[in-house]
Amino acid sequence: MRLTVSQSPHEKAPYTVSKVMWGVMLALVPAFISSVYFFGVRALVVTLVAIVAAIATEYLTQKFLMKSEITAFDGSAAVTGILLAFNLPSSIPMWQVIVGTVFAIGVGKMAFGGLGRNPFNPALVGRAFLLMSFPVDMTTWPKPAELLTKMWLWVDVSVDATTGATPLGVVKEGLKAGESAATVMSQIPDYFNLLIGNVGGSLGETSAVAILLGAIFLLYKRMITWHIPVFYIGSLAFLTGIFWLIDPTHYADPLFHILAGGVMLGAFFMATDMVTSPMTVKGQIIFAIGGGLIAGLIRLFGAYPEGCMFSILIMNALVPLIDKFVKPKRFGKEVNYG
Amino acid sequence: MNLRTFKIGGIHPPENKLSAGAPIEAAPVPEKATIPLSQHIGAPAVPVIKKGDTVKVGTLIGKGESFISANIHSSVSGIVTSIDSVDLGSGYKVPSVVIKVEGDEWEENIDRSVILKKEITLNSKEIVQRIKDAGIVGLGGATFPTHVKYMVPEGKKIDAVIINAVECEPYLTADHRLMLERPQEILVGIEILKKALGVETAIIGIEINKRDAYDTLARAATDFPGTRVEALKVQYPQGAEKQLIKAVLNREVPSGKLPLDVGCVVNNVGTAFAVYEAVQKNKPLIARIVTITGKHLETPANYFVRVGTMVNTLVEKSGGMPEDIGKIINGGPMMGKAVTTYEIPVTKGTSGLILVDKEESSRRETTSCIRCAKCVTVCPMGLEPYLLEKLADRKRFEDMEELDAIDCIECGSCSYVCPSSRPLLDLIRLGKANINRLRRERSKK
Numbered sequence: 001m002r003l004t005v006s007q008s009p010h011e012k013a014p015y016t017v018s019k020v021m022w023g024v025m026l027a028l029v030p031a032f033i034s035s036v037y038f039f040g041v042r043a044l045v046v047t048l049v050a051i052v053a054a055i056a057t058e059y060l061t062q063k064f065l066m067k068s069e070i071t072a073f074d075g076s077a078a079v080t081g082i083l084l085a086f087n088l089p090s091s092i093p094m095w096q097v098i099v100g101t102v103f104a105i106g107v108g109k110m111a112f113g114g115l116g117r118n119p120f121n122p123a124l125v126g127r128a129f130l131l132m133s134f135p136v137d138m139t140t141w142p143k144p145a146e147l148l149t150k151m152w153l154w155v156d157v158s159v160d161a162t163t164g165a166t167p168l169g170v171v172k173e174g175l176k177a178g179e180s181a182a183t184v185m186s187q188i189p190d191y192f193n194l195l196i197g198n199v200g201g202s203l204g205e206t207s208a209v210a211i212l213l214g215a216i217f218l219l220y221k222r223m224i225t226w227h228i229p230v231f232y233i234g235s236l237a238f239l240t241g242i243f244w245l246i247d248p249t250h251y252a253d254p255l256f257h258i259l260a261g262g263v264m265l266g267a268f269f270m271a272t273d274m275v276t277s278p279m280t281v282k283g284q285i286i287f288a289i290g291g292g293l294i295a296g297l298i299r300l301f302g303a304y305p306e307g308c309m310f311s312i313l314i315m316n317a318l319v320p321l322i323d324k325f326v327k328p329k330r331f332g333k334e335v336n337y338g
Numbered sequence: 339m340n341l342r343t344f345k346i347g348g349i350h351p352p353e354n355k356l357s358a359g360a361p362i363e364a365a366p367v368p369e370k371a372t373i374p375l376s377q378h379i380g381a382p383a384v385p386v387i388k389k390g391d392t393v394k395v396g397t398l399i400g401k402g403e404s405f406i407s408a409n410i411h412s413s414v415s416g417i418v419t420s421i422d423s424v425d426l427g428s429g430y431k432v433p434s435v436v437i438k439v440e441g442d443e444w445e446e447n448i449d450r451s452v453i454l455k456k457e458i459t460l461n462s463k464e465i466v467q468r469i470k471d472a473g474i475v476g477l478g479g480a481t482f483p484t485h486v487k488y489m490v491p492e493g494k495k496i497d498a499v500i501i502n503a504v505e506c507e508p509y510l511t512a513d514h515r516l517m518l519e520r521p522q523e524i525l526v527g528i529e530i531l532k533k534a535l536g537v538e539t540a541i542i543g544i545e546i547n548k549r550d551a552y553d554t555l556a557r558a559a560t561d562f563p564g565t566r567v568e569a570l571k572v573q574y575p576q577g578a579e580k581q582l583i584k585a586v587l588n589r590e591v592p593s594g595k596l597p598l599d600v601g602c603v604v605n606n607v608g609t610a611f612a613v614y615e616a617v618q619k620n621k622p623l624i625a626r627i628v629t630i631t632g633k634h635l636e637t638p639a640n641y642f643v644r645v646g647t648m649v650n651t652l653v654e655k656s657g658g659m660p661e662d663i664g665k666i667i668n669g670g671p672m673m674g675k676a677v678t679t680y681e682i683p684v685t686k687g688t689s690g691l692i693l694v695d696k697e698e699s700s701r702r703e704t705t706s707c708i709r710c711a712k713c714v715t716v717c718p719m720g721l722e723p724y725l726l727e728k729l730a731d732r733k734r735f736e737d738m739e740e741l742d743a744i745d746c747i748e749c750g751s752c753s754y755v756c757p758s759s760r761p762l763l764d765l766i767r768l769g770k771a772n773i774n775r776l777r778r779e780r781s782k783k
């Protein structure tokens with residue numbers, strides 16, 4: 001009898017990195033379905049291209065550059081691919097999808113040493129890169145297809161007639177031009193459509209309902225905790241709410257800010273990325289509040305209509321600092337007994 | 339029911355209490371007993387017999403002479419054939435007395451009847467002396483000499499005895515069965531402990547997955563004023579002293595301090611039973627309950643075994659060694675030790691033996707930390723295992739000290755939970771050993 005003699009513990013919980021990643025992917029399915037539903041089959045292709053490009057980039061870097069173990073199939077590259085795709089307009093040229101994904105994985109993740117070592121959310125790194133490199137393609141938003149009838153629609157950037165600004169864009173421009181909030185708000189889809197995602201925007205960010213469905217799954221499976229999303233959305237609502245209360249004619253209401261743009265996707269799927277968020281609950285709350293406030297400030301006063309991406313990237317940069325100073329409450333350290 | 343528990347961290351591994359329904363069965367007296375002279379934390383006992391001597395059941399064979407040590411008694415009658423070094427499955431050899439068994443003759447002053455003796459005639463000092471004489475050590479697995487806990491330093495005020503009946507380790511059921519079968523003796527044992535300390539209060543902490551044991555003891559405890567049973571939420575490592583005190587009394591033992599410093603003494607429920615036997619029946623600690631279990635074992639069981647009995651004979655009794663066993667754990671699966679052989683004697687600290695199949699024996703491959711924070715969330719001491727591991731790997735032991743690594747209770751929750759299968763506790767142990775070394779060096783200067 002050959003016996004293994006290892007140190008305790010001898011029990012092991014069943015979850016593994018790939019199980020975690022598969023869980024995240026499963027949670028992204030509702031948002032994926034809604035993206036295909038609203039933006040046609042091109043959404044599906046963009047997502048698939050991003051997944052394949054992400055896995056291929058990780059595989060090739062590990063095989064030829066890092067000469068390390070291949071972990072390209074552990075699911076994390078695929079998740080990055082999906083999340084990046086969800087942050088792109090459906091009309092984006094395919095080669096740009098590939099370039100963005102290669103950058104996201106190559107620079108955003110592998111350059112730092114691979115999974116677990118990247119300080120920034122790789123999907124957001126990819127998106128930031130694309131936004132700066134191809135600002136026009138990245139901000140041309142196809143309108144959602146008219147339900148089912150145009151499901152097979154293949155929107156191209158050239159087809160001007162089918163593109164329009166996102167609700168956030170419309171509101172930002174309108175308010176800047178001095179129109180009243182009421183007028184501006186009347187030009188965008190109503191809250192019901194915002195909620196279900198029947199508006200212009202990036203693939204996977206428009207449907208709050210679909211994102212919430214996935215988020216409930218993640219919360220139920222305890223793959224994320226509620227702290228980051230709640231504090232992120234809460235502080236964004238708080239900041240935009242204050243301005244709205246002071247001057248409702250010139251500021252959009254907080255509900256609009258929550259439902260429009262990438263807040264839901266960002267709060268539940270990007271800010272909660274375990275690699276790039278703090279390790280303690282207290283730290284996560286600081287991280288989320290900081291993110292929500294920055295996103296709000298950018299939306300209210302910045303040059304961009306959207307602030308989600310930058311808010312999360314900025315807070316990502318602060319994570320090492322947060323983890324250095326915010327420690328878990330130690331047992332038996334702050335006791336005044338006896 | 340209002341269930342208490344500790345506040346930070348914790349996990350809930352599969353319970354696998356396969357032998358919970360198996361009544362305690364007396365194992366036969368062995369033909370040969372191998373009794374190690376070191377079955378406890380502290381200095382080994384000094385042998386007081388020599389080769390060729392005749393001993394009875396209960397004869398003192400090793401004397402605990404240092405402050406932290408414990409007496410060792412013969413668990414059988416017969417002739418001492420050797421005092422030899424024996425491997426206890428750890429690779430280290432421990433001097434042990436080997437006795438060839440002849441008959442089953444007991445020391446005359448031991449009361450072998452099973453009649454419950456409730457009245458406590460000894461005074462507090464005599465009780466502690468009797469506990470010491472009987473060689474009682476913590477039976478939960480830690481094997482710390484019990485009498486030392488009862489020598490309370492001047493100026494410390496104790497107001498409660500806490501009885502650890504949590505048995506939070508998966509698989510093990512020795513305490514569970516004992517509570518079901520001998521509740522009265524346990525409760526009298528607790529009265530004795532209360533008297534030894536001069537306290538009114540005793541609290542028995544039981545996790546609610548042992549509902550029947552809770553009910554049995556709670557019912558019986560109504561006859562013992564001052565003793566109550568506290569139902570606890572199932573949460574590992576609630577059996578750890580500091581976590582248990584937090585759960586039942588909401589007192590937090592400060593870092594580097596002892597239960598004494600928050601006014602309590604913690605004893606295992608099995609120890610309370612041993613105290614009863616020692617004080618009321620004059621019986622030294624020569625036998626204990628051992629759970630023999632494993633998913634492939636024919637009949638997982640709880641045996642009442644004489645110390646020195648070879649473990650393999652118990653496995654035979656339970657249906658024999660199953661095929662494809664890849665690991666044997668002495669103790670629970672979370673904190674027990676994997677042994678190199680099962681031809682080892684039962685000692686005072688043997689709470690159970692778990693036979694693990696090949697598939698569950700090997701560790702999964704380690705991958706990079708994905709910063710999932712699970713290890714931080716589950717650590718009952720509020721530490722940062724992922725960070726401590728990294729620092730240990732880089733030999734930055736001073737930094738580990740800064741981050742309170744020394745407070746780690748080695749519960750293994752972090753390693754259990756890590757999706758990347760990082761060897762967190764292995765490296766934290768390495769770090770702790772080095773911090774202790776650094777501290778010794780510093781104090782020398």
Ligand code: SF4
Binds near residue numbers: 718719720723
């Ligand atoms: S083994 Fe130590 S570091 Fe790991 S969870 Fe337990 S106390 Fe915390």
Ligand code: SF4
Binds near residue numbers: 707712713755756
């Ligand atoms: S549990 Fe493992 S993967 Fe998660 S943070 Fe801790 S060490 Fe890293």
